[in-house]
Amino acid sequence: MEKALSPSSPRPPRATALDHRYQGEHPIRTLAYLLRPDRPRLLAAVAVFAVRHSPLWLLPLITANIIDVVVEHRPIAELWYNAAVLGFMFAVNFPSAVLYSRLMSTTIRRLSTTLRSALCRRMQELSIGYHARVSSGVLHAKVVRDVDTIEESLKQTAEVGLGAITTMLGGLIVIGIRAPAFLPVFLVVVPAAAILIRVLRGRLRSRNETFRKEIELLSSRVTEMTSLIHITRAHGLENAALGRVDGVLDRVRTAGFRLDLLNGRVSSLAWNVLNALGVCCLIGAALVAYYGWLPVTAGDVVMLSTFFTTMTAATTALMGLAPTMTRGLESVRSIGEVLQAPDLESNDGKREVAAVTGAFEFRRVDFTYEGSDEPSVTELDLTVRPGETIALVGPSGAGKSTVLNLLIGFIRPTGGSILLDGVDTADLDLRSYRRFLSVVPQESMLFAGTIRENVAYGLADEVDEETLRSALEAANAWEFVSRMPDGVDTVVGQHGARLSGGQRQRLAIARALIRDPRVLVLDEATSALDGRSEALVQEALGRLMRGRTVFVVAHRLSTIRDADRIVVMEGGRVREIGTHEELLALDGLYRQLQPGQAA
Numbered sequence: 001m002e003k004a005l006s007p008s009s010p011r012p013p014r015a016t017a018l019d020h021r022y023q024g025e026h027p028i029r030t031l032a033y034l035l036r037p038d039r040p041r042l043l044a045a046v047a048v049f050a051v052r053h054s055p056l057w058l059l060p061l062i063t064a065n066i067i068d069v070v071v072e073h074r075p076i077a078e079l080w081y082n083a084a085v086l087g088f089m090f091a092v093n094f095p096s097a098v099l100y101s102r103l104m105s106t107t108i109r110r111l112s113t114t115l116r117s118a119l120c121r122r123m124q125e126l127s128i129g130y131h132a133r134v135s136s137g138v139l140h141a142k143v144v145r146d147v148d149t150i151e152e153s154l155k156q157t158a159e160v161g162l163g164a165i166t167t168m169l170g171g172l173i174v175i176g177i178r179a180p181a182f183l184p185v186f187l188v189v190v191p192a193a194a195i196l197i198r199v200l201r202g203r204l205r206s207r208n209e210t211f212r213k214e215i216e217l218l219s220s221r222v223t224e225m226t227s228l229i230h231i232t233r234a235h236g237l238e239n240a241a242l243g244r245v246d247g248v249l250d251r252v253r254t255a256g257f258r259l260d261l262l263n264g265r266v267s268s269l270a271w272n273v274l275n276a277l278g279v280c281c282l283i284g285a286a287l288v289a290y291y292g293w294l295p296v297t298a299g300d301v302v303m304l305s306t307f308f309t310t311m312t313a314a315t316t317a318l319m320g321l322a323p324t325m326t327r328g329l330e331s332v333r334s335i336g337e338v339l340q341a342p343d344l345e346s347n348d349g350k351r352e353v354a355a356v357t358g359a360f361e362f363r364r365v366d367f368t369y370e371g372s373d374e375p376s377v378t379e380l381d382l383t384v385r386p387g388e389t390i391a392l393v394g395p396s397g398a399g400k401s402t403v404l405n406l407l408i409g410f411i412r413p414t415g416g417s418i419l420l421d422g423v424d425t426a427d428l429d430l431r432s433y434r435r436f437l438s439v440v441p442q443e444s445m446l447f448a449g450t451i452r453e454n455v456a457y458g459l460a461d462e463v464d465e466e467t468l469r470s471a472l473e474a475a476n477a478w479e480f481v482s483r484m485p486d487g488v489d490t491v492v493g494q495h496g497a498r499l500s501g502g503q504r505q506r507l508a509i510a511r512a513l514i515r516d517p518r519v520l521v522l523d524e525a526t527s528a529l530d531g532r533s534e535a536l537v538q539e540a541l542g543r544l545m546r547g548r549t550v551f552v553v554a555h556r557l558s559t560i561r562d563a564d565r566i567v568v569m570e571g572g573r574v575r576e577i578g579t580h581e582e583l584l585a586l587d588g589l590y591r592q593l594q595p596g597q598a599a
């Protein structure tokens with residue numbers, strides 16, 4: 001028999017956002033890392049912004065010059081010279097504004113696309129255990145809301161923050177040249193503001209984090225509510241379901257209210273403090289000019305007064321930015337939690353599986369779920385030949401689903417090993433192995449799309465009509481699909497809402513058939529269908545199982561009888577192995593299970 005494995009081939013380079021280590025890092029560093037490829041564009045944007053924003057710090061200077069020309073009767077040419085500078089500033093304002101938006105938007109949109117793509121990719125790499133722990137609503141919120149918040153926060157920080165910083169820097173330079181004696185006063189305003197921002201941000205962060213956690217909880221509750229809607233409505237439990245959501249809504253409201261109050265207090269306090277400071281400085285400058293303590297012209301007093309106003313406004317704007325920045329950084333941290341999540345399925349660099357014959361060997365396999373004291377599978381020894389059908393039976397909680405999950409590789413043995421065609425699966429790239437595997441779960445999962453899309457899901461190449469039809473025929477699905485208005489192009493609702501249970505199962509069988517897997521993992525539905533439907537599903541399953549290695553958690557007597565071997569499990573251990581007749585003759589656990597199984 002040919003060895004079914006080949007050494008791994010080189011993979012294309014992965015998105016850089018995933019190569020980074022986010023844990024314990026300040027979100028600003030994370031952002032700096034993510035924005036690295038855009039550094040030249042960002043620098044250009046800052047330069048263009050400074051040009052566009054120059055009127056704010058040049059205008060007070062030019063106004064002062066013009067006032068001095070008038071008051072001191074300087075040559076009129078100076079007036080025209082200043083007017084020309086003003087004219088130039090206004091002429092370049094519009095084109096630079098357009099260019100800035102273009103540069104900034106390209107950078108920010110690229111960042112959000114990279115982040116969303118990295119998050120989705122990471123979700124595909126995270127183990128099934130991770131997905132069982134973290135609700136899909138929380139992950140959904142990260143991809144949609146958190147990235148949106150980062151985008152918004154970056155946009156505002158760039159616009160308002162850059163504006164404030166260029167105003168302050170420009171103002172300080174002009175004052176340094178025109179009235180250097182006032183520089184120390186201005187220099188007090190800026191650090192005072194910076195310190196205030198630090199203090200405020202620290203307090204806002206904890207409130208923001210609480211708010212984010214509540215929103216995530218809400219998101220997961222709503223997802224849970226929608227996914228349970230059938231069960232809820234069928235049992236008349238609407239009020240209980242709404243009660244669960246209402247509880248979280250109250251918490252979101254309280255957390256949001258507290259955050260708003262704190263924001264309000266912080267902004268108002270900041271505004272008052274800074275304006276009082278500005279007024280003091282203005283009066284001080286007027287007194288200095290009035291008594292002639294320092295050589296300050298009338299133009300300088302106007303200029304200083306205008307700078308007090310604009311720089312106070314700039315500082316206030318910077319402080320007002322603190323909540324936005326904090327929110328943005330909190331979202332960066334939130335996304336980092338997923339990008340950094342250690343619970344990855346490790347496949348990279350492992351051997352790729354090029355072909356599978358379907359021989360399995362479980363060697364003293366143990367498995368204990370994280371956080372659980374009791375093992376769910378203990379010392380499982382089982383050798384399976386290619387093409388053999390193994391039925392797993394046993395009471396609820398015996399460990400049957402756990403064995404299937406071990407086989408798919410969703411979970412890895414905590415002891416022992418599983419060999420595929422003689423090679424330890426721990427050394428294999430499981431993604432490549434799964435190309436030879438089909439899973440038919442208890443509840444057939446269909447998505448909102450056509451029957452064709454659902455059946456051919458994940459097949460790289462376009463499936464031709466012939467193949468699609470024969471798969472549907474073999475699955476006993478053609479008879480109802482061909483009667484549908486648009487045939488294979490009929491759209492089925494999400495979760496296949498427009499189909500009967502038996503029809504959904506037959507489509508799931510067609511989906512497995514079209515992939516022509518070497519290994520089939522089947523979790524038989526516990527609920528029996530009506531006679532005809534049941535017979536059609538049974539027949540289709542029979543065709544699907546032929547010639548493949550099959551592991552089936554079996555509930556139907558016919559499936560169990562037809563299996564090559566039946567593995568009877570209890571409490572995570574294999575109790576008995578054999579054919580139906582052998583096990584009946586043994587007169588053990590299998591025989592005890594009979595009445596229930598035969599139902």
Ligand SMILES: Nc1ncnc2c1ncn2[C@@H]1O[C@H](COP(=O)(O)OP(=O)(O)OP(=O)(O)O)[C@@H](O)[C@H]1O
Nearest residue numbers: 132369370372376395396397398399400401402403
């Ligand atoms: N995610 C999990 N975390 C912790 N324990 C788990 C988890 N999933 C299953 N278990 C435990 O592992 C044991 C085996 O569960 P498993 O689902 O494999 O049983 P099963 O035989 O498939 O049962 P059933 O027929 O009811 O589906 C049970 O005791 C169960 O409580």
